[in-house]
Amino acid sequence: MRTPPAHVAPPDRALKRHRLTRITLASAVVAALGASGIYIAGAQAEEVDVPGRVQAEAFAAHSGAQTEGTGDTGGGRNVGWLANGDWLRYDNVSITGADLAARVSSHNATGGTVELHLGAQDGQLLAAFPIAQTGGWQQWKTVTAKASGVPTGAQTVFAVMKSASPSDFVNLNWFTFGPPAGTSPSASASASPTPTASSAPSATPPASPSASVPPSAPAGGWVPVDQTKWNKELAAFNALKPKAVPPGTTRVPEFHTDCGVANSAADDPIVLPGLSGASHMHTFFGPKVDAFTTTDKLFAAANTCNAPGDKSAYWTPELRKDGKPVPIKSMRIYYGSRVKDPSTVKPFPPGLVVVEGDAKRQVDTPKNAGSNQFWCAGSAEIGRSADGNWPRCAPGGNLIFQLVFKDCWDGRNIDSPDHKSHMGDPVNGVCTGKYPVAVPDLSFMVNYESLGGDGLSLSSGKPSSMHGDFMNAWEPERLADLVKSCLNQNAKCGIDTTFAGG
Template sequence: MRIHSRAVLAVVTASVLAAGGLYLIIAGSGEGPGAGVPRAQPVAGQAKATTGEATPPATATTSAASPSPSTIQASASASAGASAPARQAARGGWVKVDQALWKKQLAAFKALKPAPVRNNPVKVPEFHVDCTVAKQSPDDAIVFPNLPGASHMHTFFGPDIIGASTTTKDLLAAEKTSCRTKGDNSAYWMPQLTRNGKPVPPHGFRIYYGSRLKDPSRTTILPPGLVMIAGDAKRQEPTPKDSGINQFWCAGAAEVGRSADGNWPKCGTGGRMIISITFPDCWDGKHVDSPDHRSHVGPAGPDGTCAGGRFPVAIPSISELFTYDTRGGDGFALSSGLPSSAHMDMMNGWDPAVLGPLVRTCINQGVKCGTTPTFD
C-alpha cells in the first residue's frame, strides 16, 4: 500500500502543478541504431476510440515491479484534473481535407502505371520503411498542439523538427528525417518504454504499409494533412499472455515466462521484446482529423471492403513494429502506463509522387516490395 500511496501522491502533486501552468517532466534519452526486423502479425483487439490522452503523472519508482492496475487507474483519475487548456487541446475537432488538393493528388495517382511484377515476389500487398530514433520529448502535436511539455514522454521517428506545434506542412518542408525512404517525411511517435525508471532504447522501428482488404487494388494514397492515432493511452488493463489486448511479445527466441505481474514477456537467449500497432484500412474521405483523432478512419465494412462501410476510401493500413534491446521481464512500464495503453501517433508527411508508385506497384498488385517499387 505504501508504494501505491506514494505513486498517487506524486500524481496529485503533478496535477496541482499543471493546473498552475507548470509541468513536471520526467526526462529521458537513449537512441539505438535502427535495424531490419522480421514481419509480425498485427495485434488483435485494437482499442476503442477515446477523447484523447491523459496528462502524464509524475511517478515514483520504488520497486522493480511494473505499476499495478490499481496504481495506474488512480494515476489516470488524478491526471484527469489537469489544466483546462490541456483538456481543450485534447478534444480537438473535425478538420476537413483540402478537397482541391486531394482531388489533384488522387488524379495523379490514378494516372500512374504500376511497374511490371517480376521475379515471383511474395503475394502479400505491402512495402516498408525503416527508421531510427529522431528524438524523445514530452510533446504531442496531435493531442496537445501548441502545449510543449504537456504530454507523457514519447519516442519520435521522422524529422527531428517534430514538436508540440508541428503541422503536416512543416513535415513536408523538413530537410532531413530519421526514416530511410526518401520522400517519407512523416512523423511517428509512441510512449517511451522504461525499465526501473530508465529509458529502454529501441533496437529498430519498421513501418509496413499494406492492405488487409479483400481487394487491395482499390487502395489509394494517404490524403494530404492526415493525422491519426491507433491504440488508447487511457486503456489500463492487465495483459496476460494471449489476452488479445495490445501486447509485447518475443522475437528471435521463444517466450520462456512472464513478469511477476504477468504483463510483460520474458524472452529466451537471443530474443528481443517487440510490439506492433496497426492503423485501419479505411478513411471517411472528408476529414483529416477528428475530435478523438480516430473517428475519421475505421475498419472495412461487413463485405470486407471500405466501400461497404462508413469509411468508403481505402488507404494503406499502417502496421508499426518496434523492437527493443531487452529480453523483457520485471520493472517495465510505458510512459502512458501498462502495456495495454500502447498507442501510436502518425502525421502524414509523404511526398505523393513517392508514395503513389509504392501503393500502385506493391499494394494494388498484391505483392511484397521492400522500400522501393521494384522487384530486383
C-alpha cells in the same frame, strides 16, 4: 429507431469501463472502434443546435478526452472517459450571465467536480459543477453552478476534471454560460463542407458532427481534407501507370520504411498541439518532433526514415526499465492492405493524422490476453514478469510490439476530435459505409533492446496503454508509385518499387 451507446461498468469497486464491441442494426447504429472504447453513432440524425450551448466535443484542445455518439436528447456526440486531471479547452466563449449549466452523466460512486477556469488550467476559478452518479454512463442530468463573475468579451475556458477516483468519473455533453445571446457561442462551430468535386471518392462519406471545429482551429476537432489538393493528388494517382511485376515476386501487398529514433520528448503535436511538456514521454521516429510540429513543417525537416519520399512522423510511448529509457533496436513501418481487393487502395490524403491504441487503457495483459501484447522476437518466451504483463525472452531474442492501424478512411476528414473517428476497419474485407475509402494499412514493428521481464513500464502506464501516432508527410508522387505498383498489384516491395521474392 436510434440505438444509444452505453458504457458498461464491471462490478469492481473502481467501476472501470469495459470497451465492448456492440453489433447494431438499422440507420442509427453504434460502431465500436476496437480497443479504443470510442463509440460512433452511425448515420444518426443531425445534432439539435440549441443557441447558447457549447457542445462538449467542440473543444479546441484537450488532455484525456474521447468522444462517442450520445444517447442523450438531441443526438450528436458527447465527451467520455474523463478522469481526474483531464481537461478540455474552449476558445472564444461568451459568458452572458452568472447562471451556468452542464449536461453530465456518471456511473462512478466516488463522483467529483468539473471546474471551469479562465485562461489556463489553473487560472481564475469561474465555477465548479458537482458530479454524482446519475445511474449510468448514458443517463443524463443537467447540473448548475453560479459563476464567480461575468467577464466581458470572448473568453478561453478550461474544464478541469477533479476526482478522488482513479477511474473515469464523468461524461459531458454540453455547457451553457448564461442565457442565450441570440446565437450559439463561437466554440460550437459549423460542420465540414461536403465535397463536390467529381474526382472525390464515389461513395458518399458521412457528415461530420455539427460541432466540428473549422480547419483554422487548433487540433482537437473535425478537420476536413483540402479537397482541391486531394483531388489533384487523386487524379495524378489514377493516371499513373504501375511498374510491371517481374516473375518470382511474392504476391503480398506490402512495402515498408525503416526509421531511426529522432528524439524523445513529453510532447504530442496531434493530441496536445502547442503545449510543450504536457504529454507523457514519447519516442519519435523519422523527424525530430515537438509540440509545434505540423504536417507542413515535416516536408522541410530532416528525417531518419530510409524510404525515399517518406517525410512522415511516427511515435510511440517511451518504454522504460527501472525508470530508464529502453534503447530501440529497430523500428519498421509496414504498409499493406487488409481489404479483399487491394487494387481499391488509394494513397493517404494530404495532412492525414491518426492515433491508434488507447493511452488511458490500464488493464492487465497476461499471456494470451489477446491484445496489446508485447512478445519475443528471435527467441522463445521463457516466462513472465512478476505481474504477468511482460514476457521474458530467451537470450538471442528481444522484446517487440506490433501496432496495427485502421485502414478505411471516411473520405472527408484528416483529423477528428479523438484523432481516430475519421478512420475505421474493413467490413467483410471491404471499406464501406461511413469509411468508404481504402488506404494503406500501417503496422508499427517496434523492436527493443530488452529481454523483457520485471521493471518494465510504458510512460503511459501498463502494456495495454501502448499506442502510436502517425502524421502523413509522404511526397505524393513517391507514395502514389508505391501504392499503385505494390499494393494495387498485390506485390511485395521494399522501401521503393523494387519488387521482392520470398
